Each structure stands twice: as structure tokens, then as C-alpha cells.
Amino acid sequence: MTSVTTGTSDTEMSKPKKVLFYRHSAAVRITHWLNVLCLSFLLMSGLQIFNAHPHLYWGQYGADALPDPSFISIGAFRDGDTIKGVTRIGALAIDTTGVLGASKEDGELSPRAFPSWITIPSYQDLATGRRWHFFFAWFFVINGLVYLLYGSIAGHFRRDLVPTRDQLTPTHLAHEISEHARLRFPKGEEARHYNSLQKLAYVGVIFILLPLMVLTGLTMSPGFNSIFPWLLDVFGGRQSARTIHFIAASLLVAFVIVHIAMVLVSGVWNNLRSMITGYYVLKIGQEKEMPK
Amino acid sequence: MKFDLTRRRFLIGSGVAATGLLTGCDALVENASVNDVLQKAESLSMGAQRLLMSHQPLAREYTEADLSPVFKANGTTQPDSEDYARLMESNFADWKLVVNGMVQTPLELSLADLKAMPSRTQITRHDCVEGWSAIGKWKGVPLGLVLQKAGIAPGARYAVFHCADDYEPSLDGSGRYYESIDLVDAWHPQTILSYNMNGKDLEVSHGAPLRLRVERQLGYKHAKYVMRIELVDSFKNLAGGKGGFWEDRGYEWYAGI
Numbered sequence: 329m330t331s332v333t334t335g336t337s338d339t340e341m342s343k344p345k346k347v348l349f350y351r352h353s354a355a356v357r358i359t360h361w362l363n364v365l366c367l368s369f370l371l372m373s374g375l376q377i378f379n380a381h382p383h384l385y386w387g388q389y390g391a392d393a394l395p396d397p398s399f400i401s402i403g404a405f406r407d408g409d410t411i412k413g414v415t416r417i418g419a420l421a422i423d424t425t426g427v428l429g430a431s432k433e434d435g436e437l438s439p440r441a442f443p444s445w446i447t448i449p450s451y452q453d454l455a456t457g458r459r460w461h462f463f464f465a466w467f468f469v470i471n472g473l474v475y476l477l478y479g480s481i482a483g484h485f486r487r488d489l490v491p492t493r494d495q496l497t498p499t500h501l502a503h504e505i506s507e508h509a510r511l512r513f514p515k516g517e518e519a520r521h522y523n524s525l526q527k528l529a530y531v532g533v534i535f536i537l538l539p540l541m542v543l544t545g546l547t548m549s550p551g552f553n554s555i556f557p558w559l560l561d562v563f564g565g566r567q568s569a570r571t572i573h574f575i576a577a578s579l580l581v582a583f584v585i586v587h588i589a590m591v592l593v594s595g596v597w598n599n600l601r602s603m604i605t606g607y608y609v610l611k612i613g614q615e616k617e618m619p620k
Numbered sequence: 621m622k623f624d625l626t627r628r629r630f631l632i633g634s635g636v637a638a639t640g641l642l643t644g645c646d647a648l649v650e651n652a653s654v655n656d657v658l659q660k661a662e663s664l665s666m667g668a669q670r671l672l673m674s675h676q677p678l679a680r681e682y683t684e685a686d687l688s689p690v691f692k693a694n695g696t697t698q699p700d701s702e703d704y705a706r707l708m709e710s711n712f713a714d715w716k717l718v719v720n721g722m723v724q725t726p727l728e729l730s731l732a733d734l735k736a737m738p739s740r741t742q743i744t745r746h747d748c749v750e751g752w753s754a755i756g757k758w759k760g761v762p763l764g765l766v767l768q769k770a771g772i773a774p775g776a777r778y779a780v781f782h783c784a785d786d787y788e789p790s791l792d793g794s795g796r797y798y799e800s801i802d803l804v805d806a807w808h809p810q811t812i813l814s815y816n817m818n819g820k821d822l823e824v825s826h827g828a829p830l831r832l833r834v835e836r837q838l839g840y841k842h843a844k845y846v847m848r849i850e851l852v853d854s855f856k857n858l859a860g861g862k863g864g865f866w867e868d869r870g871y872e873w874y875a876g877i
Contacts, residue, residue: 372645377751378751380749380750380751381748381750381751381752383752385752388682388686388745388753388755389686389688389745389753389754389755390752390753391688391690391691391692391748391752391753391754392692392752448645448649449645449646449649449650450645450646451646453649453870454749454750454871455866455869455870455871455872456649456870458749458871458872459655459658459659459661459662459870459872460649460658462661462662462665462877463657463658463660463661465661466661466664466665548747548751549669549876549877550679550745550747550835550836550837550838550875550876551669551673551836551837551876551877552669552876552877553679553680553836554673554677554678554679554680554835554836555669555672555673555677557677557680560680566745566747566753567752567753570751
């Protein structure tokens with residue numbers, strides 16, 4: 329990687345040149361925003377479905393029989409005149425009243441795993457949750473296939489997402505992590521490409537987490553089980569697949585939170601403009617020298 | 621310009637925005653044309669699965685070691701009609717399965733008649749629409765053999781299972797449990813009318829004397845307390861017209877997903 333530095337006494341240094349550069353193709357922009365739409369509805373309807381049976385198990389079977397075989401469970405119990413929400417992970421039980429287990433619905437504290445403001449519909453309705461979930465699952469899969477097809481044919485993956493050999497050296501990765509931690513992001517020419525942390529995060533989401541969501545989702549379908557029974561063996565059973573589906577969804581939420589935070593701190597308007605119009609503004613002549 | 625965004629104002633603002641969003645979402649959910657569009661995905665799911673299932677693969681069968689220690693009894697656990705109480709008292713000796721509708725020969729089969737027919741035993745996983753699963757061992761007569769005995773009349777498309785339980789107590793009988801499958805699933809080798817579970821006569825909580833097993837679909841299709849099988853060409857004259865108790869309440873008719 330070379331760093332472009334002009335003379336330090338140059339007057340141009342104080343007035344960096346603005347260069348518009350075409351960063352995101354139309355295909356990437358459109359599939360990105362459709363994906364935002366799909367994942368939002370999939371999350372909200374998915375939590376509605378989860379609320380119908382807020383317990384997670386490992387293996388082929390699992391039901392709310394006694395003794396409770398679940399290892400993650402979000403429940404409510406009566407405590408005098410009121411109810412308490414409890415989230416249990418293994419032996420650890422946490423009082424999560426107000427958010428998980430018991431939260432306000434129409435102003436009244438009610439037993440429900442995830443609160444009404446994050447489920448679709450806001451009230452308990454599994455049939456509707458499923459209808460929304462499967463509609464947006466199809467939408468998501470078709471949109472994802474269009475993106476994968478475009479990405480491999482147009483060279484988007486090879487050009488933009490696959491980290492270069494230099495980017496994967498331990499010293500370079502350590503340097504990027506420390507730069508990120510200080511919220512210092514590449515400027516100028518360096519910003520023409522994704523940095524290695526970005527590339528690894530995107531590759532992880534696009535090629536691991538999202539396909540995992542689709543495959544674990546399909547493994548929960550009894551019809552699909554008869555078509556591809558080996559999926560049950562890959563994930564260790566239908567209930568394991570359901571648990572992995574939930575964990576992978578949580579990781580996606582974590583990714584989105586970090587993604588949005590990074591968009592906000594690394595030049596929100598420039599980032600948004602590039603994902604809407606395609607154009608990103610580079611300030612050439614402003615970059616600092618990168619240590620080798 | 622000073623932008624005065626106090627914490628209080630911010631909280632009120634985001635509260636209003638969140639409430640607006642929520643009401644907006646619920647309004648979308650209750651909008652009939654939105655619903656129509658979303659429902660299109662159901663035929664897509666069914667079409668895709670049926671295409672990939674054209675070779676009629678079997679549902680996974682498990683071993684005795686995989687059986688659930690406790691098989692959760694769901695839905696009705698005992699029909700509360702007097703007729704059913706009488707049947708229970710005589711250990712279902714007077715019970716008869718009626719097969720009628722679009723058939724060549726209407727049938728009335730006793731439990732003994734059904735047990736005398738060839739049987740199939742399968743250890744399969746029961747998946748509830750809510751998300752839980754339980755593994756049980758089921759023995760019963762393949763539905764196809766019963767249909768063969770009755771002879772399906774031309775034009776029949778679905779087998780409807782009329783049950784003994786009023787899942788939702790009602791005066792007009794609209795809360796009576798019923799279910800339906802098409803002939804593709806009716807002829808599937810694992811679709812059986814089961815009278816024996818885990819090596820014992822089917823318990824009342826699991827649908828005694830007879831329940832349907834349709835292994836490639838979710839639990840609510842597996843009608844318990846089956847009294848009558850009716851062959852029909854459409855659902856329009858049945859209860860809510862959607863082909864099943866839960867279907868009439870918004871759930872998918874095709875429950876393979």
C-alpha cells in the first residue's frame with residue numbers, strides 16, 4: 329500500500345481537492361435498500377413467531393414439558409399483583425421486566441417474550457407473523473440471488489470484497505483495529521477501497537450469516553426436511569436449527585448496529601449519498617501518512 | 621442557529637415516532653390488499669415444495685432412542701361432549717369411522733376393522749406451528765388403503781377430517797375442529813390413521829381413538845378425535861371455507877413450512 333503525500337509546505341494541503349468517485353453500482357444500491365426492507369420485516373415478524381414459543385433447545389426435539397429442557401427461555405411469572413419477566417440462559421436467570429418476558433402492551437404490563445414495539449403485528453398473532461415472515465423470506469432470497477449473480481458476474485466480489493493479501497497480514501490488521509478503535513478512518517485515496525475489517529465483516533455477513541439464516545430457516549420446514557433431510561444432520565436437528573436461526577439473527581442485529589454506528593461516525597452524509605446516488609466524495613491531499 | 625433538542629423533547633419525539641410506526645405497521649397488517657399480496661407467498665412456498673417433492677420423499681424416521689421422554693399433548697386434551705364421554709366409557713367399542721362424501725362406497729369402520737387392516741409403524745417428529753417438536757412412535761392404517769376401500773369418486777380433490785372436539789365452544793358448531801389434506805398427501809405412504817402411540821392404544825389426550833398423521837406438515841394438520849372422513853371437491857361448504865379450523869383463523873392451508 330502506498331501513501332500519497334505531497335510537500336507539507338504546499339498550500340494545496342490546506343485546501344484538499346474534492347473528487348467525486350462512483351463507489352456503488354445501481355445493482356448494489358438497489359439490492360442494499362431492498363435488503364434493509366426485507367431484514368427489518370423479517371426481524372419483526374421473526375420475533376412475533378419466536379414469541380409463540382420463547383424457548384430454545386438443542387437437538388431433534390424440544391417442547392415445554394417438565395423438566396424444562398430448554399437452555400434459553402424468556403418467560404413471565406406472577407409476583408403478587410404484578411408480573412415479572414425473566415430471561416434464562418442455562419442456569420443464569422435475569423430479571424428483564426419491561427423489555428423481555430413482560431412488557432407494556434396497551435399501557436398494561438403483559439406476559440410476552442419480545443416487546444410489542446419490535447414485533448409485527450404489535451399484538452400476539454402468530455398466523456400474521458408467519459405470513460409476513462415467509463413473504464419477506466421469498467423477497468429476501470430473490471433479492472439475494474440477484475445480488476450474488478451480479479456480484480460474481482460483474483466482478484464486485486473479486487474487486488471490492490475479497491481482502492488483498494496485504495490486508496490480511498497480522499500487522500496490518502492490528503493497525504486497522506487500533507485505527508478503528510480511535511475512530512480514525514481512511515481518507516483520500518485510501519478511502520477508494522474498503523478496509524480489511526469492512527471487507528471481513530461484509531464477507532462474513534454475505535457469505536456466512538445470511539446463507540445460514542436461509543438454510544436454518546428451511547431446516548425448520550417439515551416439508552423441506554423430506555426433500556433435503558441431510559440439512560437436519562448438518563445442523564444437528566430441527567430444534568438446533570431453530571436455535572442457530574435465532575443466534576445468527578442476533579449476530580445480524582449486532583452487525584447492523586455496528587454498521588450504522590460506523591456510517592454515522594465516518595461521514596454520514598457522504599456515506600448515505602454514496603449508497604443512494606452511487607457517488608462518494610474523496611478529499612484528495614488530506615490523507616495522513618500511513619505507517620507501513 | 622441553535623438547535624435546541626432537549627432530552628425531554630427527544631423522548632417525546634421518539635415516542636411519537638415509535639407509536640406512529642407501530643400504528644402504521646398494524647394498519648398495514650390489517651389492510652386487506654396488503655394481506656392479499658402477502659398471501660401470494662403461500663402458493664409460492666407450496667408450489668416450490670411440491671415441485672421438489674414430486675418424487676414423494678419420506679419424512680425423516682427416527683429410532684426408539686430418539687423418542688421424546690414426554691410428548692406434549694396440545695390443543696384439545698379431552699372433548700367435552702356427552703357423545704364422546706359415552707364412547708370413552710365403552711373404550712370406543714361403539715365408535716365407527718364414517719367415510720363418505722365423494723366416494724363410491726360410503727363406509728363405517730370400527731376400531732377392530734381398522735386394526736385388522738394392514739398397518740404401518742413410524743417414528744417421526746411432530747412439529748408444532750408454535751415452534752416446538754416432539755418425537756413419537758405411531759402405528760396405524762395408511763389412509764390410502766381406507767380411501768381405496770371406499771373408492772374415490774371422480775372430481776374429489778380433498779379428504780376432510782371431521783373431529784369430535786369443539787376447540788372453540790360455539791352454539792352453531794363453527795368451533796368444531798376439522799382439517800383437510802389434498803390427495804397428494806392422502807396417498808403418501810406415511811399418511812396414516814393412527815390408533816396406537818408409543819406401543820399403547822392412543823390416549824385420549826393425543827386424540828383417541830383415531831388421529832391423522834401427515835408427516836410432512838405441521839401439527840395442526842394432524843387432526844385428533846377423527847369421526848368422519850369426507851371427500852370433497854372444494855371447501856366452500858365447510859365452516860369458514862378455508863379447509864380447517866386454524867385455516868379459518870388465518871393459518872396457511874399448506875403447512876409444510
